[in-house]
Amino acid sequence: MxxxxxxxxxxxxxxxxxxxxxxxxxxxxxxxxxxxxxxxxxxxxxxxxxxxxxxxxxxxxxxxxxxxxxxxSVENKIVEQILPGTVTALASWDSTKDELPSEFVFATLADDLMLAQELKRHTRLGNRINYDQPGISSVFRKTGRRIKRFDNTAAMDALSAMNSVWETPAAWSSLRSLPDFSSTFPATAQSLRNWTRYVASEEGDDVDATSLVPHGFTYSLLYHDLSKLDSGALQTLESSAADLFAGISAQLPTMTSENFRQQFEDVDDGWIDLANWQTIQRLSPPIVDSYFLASVDAERTALGVERKPTNERIYVLLFLRTIAISLIITISCILLGYPVAYLLATLSVRTSNMLLILVLLPFWTSLLVRTSAWKVLLQQQGVINDILVWVGLIDHAGRLVMINNMTGTIIAMTHILLPFMILPLYSVMKTISPTYMRAAKSMGASDSLAFWRIYFPNTVAGIGAGSILVFILSIGYYITPELVGGTTGVFISNRIAYHISSSLNWGLASALGAVLLVMVLALYWAYDRVVGIDKVKLG
Amino acid sequence: MRFEHVQKSYDGAVLVVKDLNLDIAPGEFVTMLGPSGSGKTTCLMMLAGFEPATHGEIFLNDKPINNVPPRKRGIGMVFQNYALFPHMSVAENLAFPLEIRKMGKAEREQKVKRALDMVELGAFGNRRPIQLSGGQQQRVAVARALVFDPDLVLMDEPLGALDKQLREQMQYEIKHIHESLGVSVVYVTHDQTEALTMSDRVAVFQDGVIQQLSPPDDLYESPQNSFVAQFIGENNKLSGVVTDINGQHCAMTLDDGTKVSAEAVNIGAVGSRATISLRPERIELSPDQSRENIVDGQVKEVLYLGDHLRIVMSVAGNDEFIVKLPNGGRHPSPVAGQNYSLGWSAVDAKALDPVD
Known part of the structure; x- marks a missing residue:
């Protein structure tokens, strides 16, 4: 080799x-x-x-x-960030049982909210949960105003009575230094972290939180953590941390903590509403599907995923309407654009260049101007109605409503998107040799037969390309439906824009956008399967 | 098939076809040959029905067809670029004219198969035209034009897009198909070899007029005028004045004074100017003194072409006088600058209309 x-x-x-x-x-x-x-x-x-x-x-x-x-569209760290203790405590609550979360959960909520209102974050959280549970934002606002006035000293007093060391910061330092501190007292550990941030916000960075005794909420949570320990663990504590917990086994049953649940209930009845708690628990994970469910008019209830009540469903209808109007526009563009493209491809170069300029003219005019022109033409006191009345086809009372509804959207968008249909069709038709038609006729085919059997199949690639362009452009169109669509002619994109700029529910806007994107990709895939994307010619 | 006084103008100012009269017998293979713009394709399009005749009448089987649309003429047609429908398979292409004639499926398939076998493409029925080579596409186009058994097939420069070797092969194939089917063929080309190889008769077109309509050998051997002589094959021109006419023969004095005799084909009276047409292979180098015409010439260039030598000479004022010398190996090659005497028979020298 x-x-x-x-x-x-x-x-x-x-x-x-x-x-x-x-x-x-x-x-x-x-x-x-x-x-x-x-x-x-x-x-x-x-x-x-x-x-x-x-x-x-x-x-x-x-x-x-x-x-x-x-x-x-799936991100949801806000609940976990603002209510870290509550989220952990709520994890073990069984929402399907018909009872409220335990006093312990209310204690963690009070502790978390104390920090949240200090950092002015509780309203943001309220707004977020309000997307899924309308009305809850006012509950959070109200509670935020009142949380500083909550009674929280009962546990502190009880512990101090047991051992006066609990009146000093030194007790907390030695508690922190216990070997199993975080695992034995998880809620207390979280509360101490909250406390550190609270102090940093209240007093500035130069004050060391460990030099202070924490507020009563932390004592309450320490009481709850202790209550959760079994007697064996308590006895171990008594011996290993005698300076802090001597006599705890005996004292604990006699201790009391604040009734936070009652205090919350006094502020707002919303806190004893099971649905509110179910929503908070559902929104605890950092990744949630609630926006996506909302974008298809569904919600997660205690019974699983369910469709929303009929009067609250809007998005599925809007998606379907967007698809339907886009299809109508695409078909209108094919019907109007095909003969024009045929003329362009068959007329002499001079005439067809002239026509081509007329086709391209709309591209050189501002979109807003074109849409506004349609307003002038189509409105009830507009040019078209005036002419129809003048001709006598309709009377004054019967002036047609052609704008601010679906008709307006279809007319204006067909006009705007027509060049996107004509140009690919034209470029495909340009390549079809006129001898095909002649050959067909020489073999005995009539004009219409030659057209449908020979010419038309060869233009399918152009129709495909034009349809994809027009359909995908129109399904995401915003400005024209916004201006001439009224209420029955708006698209899903208008709703997305509303959530982006007005309601500020960006998560839902993203989910709606993602659904739209998936829909377009699915249609594209279906098109590829049925027609074949390699058959699409743009020129 | 018959053209009677057919005229055609596209713009109302210029006649592209001037007074065309042509009669084609059943089963005949007639070629319309001419340079581009001579009106031959226009004639074909009028025959097919894609262009209306401005004046005159076209008959098919003795019926006037001027007002018959193309689809009702029943004429098969092969187009320059084949015009095979790209979205159909080869078999579907062939079945198309049969479908239109509402032929049953079984019969259709049988006919398609036979037509494909005829052009030796029996195994290619399921391919798309684009998957075939140029020659194969050409054959499919021929098969498609023949599959519905038309009486007349028109071919518009069908071999123009093929390379030389394939073109020659296809010429024979088309010729054989024509012979075996007995169908009439009107064939348009600007390639004279094609015309001479395939046709029963050739119509030479120039300026919208048929210059000569003859079998190929006549066209070459006895051109009727200088254009035909020039257009068909290679040709030497010698201009001069007619000095005497004696039946078939005439005497001429060339422009440099040389006296020659020639066959009188297309000349005016004694004293008028005429052009002698002389085929390069009919000229003898250093001939016997018995030759009717003996003229001196000087060799300007010798080209070696394998089977023959091509000698460019200066003869009687014509500096591009060409002599073809068969490469028989018997005589030494002429050398540029040498003088030779050239001789030819009077019957090989055709006296035709003057070219100036």
Whole structure:
């Protein structure tokens, strides 16, 4: 083999190399593939460097923001961040049973809310939960105003009575330094973390939280943590941390803590509403599906996922309407654009160039101007109605309503998107040789038969390309439906825009956008399966 | 098939076809040959029905067809770029004209198979046209034009897109198909070899007029005018004045004073100018003194072409006088600058209309 390769290359040698089963080698014995890849690497690298600026731009300005927005549709760290203790305590609450969470949960809520109102975050949390549980935001606002006045000293007094060391910061330092502190007293540990941040916010960074005795909420949680320990663990504590807990086994049953639940109930009845607690528990995880459920008019209840009550369903209808109107627009564009494209492709170059300019003219006019022009034309006191009345087709009372409804959206958007149908159709028709039709006729086909059997099938690629363009553009259209759509002609994108800029429910906006995106991709996939995307020609 | 005084103008100012009269017998293979713009394709399109005749009448089987639309003429047609429908398979392409004729499925399939076998593409029925080579597409186009058994098939430069070797092969195939089916063929081309190889008769077009309508050999051997002589094959022109006419023969004095005799084909009276047409292979180098015409010439260039030598000479004022010398190996090659005497028979020299 190698002898052949070392020999001067002749036709015979090449033939020999080609006929062997082994991978072909270059003259210096390296595999041909490797050498080729090496030779091409430079070109590839240069090509990559050329597109690098665009790639960077797209990643920074397009992929990353969109990825971020899409992530917002499931992201839900806010509950865990603002109510860390409550989320942990609530995890063990069985929401299907018909009873409120335990006093312990209320204690953690009080502790968390104390910090939240200090950091002014409880209203944000209220707003977030309000998306899923309307009305709860006022409960949070009210409670935030009152939390500082909650009674919380009962546990502190009881512990201090047992051992006066609990009146000093030193008790808390030695408690922290217990070997199993975080696992034995989880709620207390969380409360101490809250306390540190509370002090930092209240007093500034120069005050060390460990030099102070924590507030009563922390004592309450320590009481609850102790109550959860069994007698064996308590006895171990008594011996291992005698300076803090001497006599705890005996004292604990006589101790009391504040009744936080009653205090919460006094502030607002919402706190004894089971549904509110179920929602808070459902929203505890950092990733939730509530936005997606909302975007398809569903919600998660104690019984599982259910459709919302009929009068609260809007998005599915809106999605269906968006698809239906987009389909109508696409079909209108095909019906109107096909003859125009045919004219463009068959007329003489001079005339067709002239026509092409007329087709492209709308592209050079502002979208707003075009849409506004339709308002002028279509409104009830507008040009078209005036002419119809003048001709006598309708009377004054019967002026047609063609704007601020679905008709307006369909008319204006068909006009705006028509070039996107005509241009691909035109470029495809341009490539269809007129001899096809002649051949068909010479074989005996009538004009219509030749058209449907020969011409039309060859334009399907153009119809496909135009339809994809028009449909995908229209399904996400915003400005025209906003201006001429009224209430019956608005699209899902208008609703998304509303949530982005007015209701500020970005999570729901993202979920709606993600659903829209998935829908478009699914339709694209279906199109690829049915028609074949390789058949699409744009020119 | 018959053209009677057919005229055609596209713009109302220029006649593209001037007074065309043509009669084609059943089973005949007639080629319309001419340079581009000579009106041959227009004639074909009028025959197919895609262009209306401005004046005159076209008859098919003795019926006027001017007002018959193309689809009712029943004429098979092969287009320049084949016009195979790209969205149909080869078999579907062939079945299309049969479907239109509402032929039953079984019969249709049988006919399609036979047509494909005829062009030796029996195994290619399920392919798309784009998956075939140029020559194969060409054959499919021919098969499609023939599959519905038309009386007349029109072919519009069907071999123009093929390379030389394939073109020659297809010429024979089309010729054989024509012979075996007995269908009439009107064939348009600008390639004279094609026309000569395949046709029963050739109509040479120039300026919208048929210059000559003859069998191929006549066209070459006895051109009726200087255009035909020039257009078909290679040709030497010698201009001069007619000095005497004697029946089939005439005497001429060439522009440099040389006296020659020639066959009188298309000349005016004594004293008028005329052009002698002389085929390069009919000229003898250093002939016997018995030859009717002996003229001196000087060799300017010798080209070696394998089977023959092509000698460019300066003869009687014509600096592009060409002599083809068969490569028989008997005589030494002429050398540029040498003088030779050339001889030819009077019957090989055709005196035709003057070219100036």
């Amino acid at each position: 190698s002898a052949h390769i070392q020999a001067p290359i002749s036709d015979q040698n090449l033939g020999h190399i080609a006929s062997t089963d082994q991978a072909p080698l270059t003259r210096d014995g390296k595999p041909l593939k490797t050498s080729l890849a090496k030779a091409l690497r430079r070109d590839k690298l240069r090509a990559f460097l050329l597109i690098l600026p665009l790639l960077g731009f797209i990643i920074v300005s397009f992929v990353m923001p969109i990825g971020d927005m899409l992530f917002r």
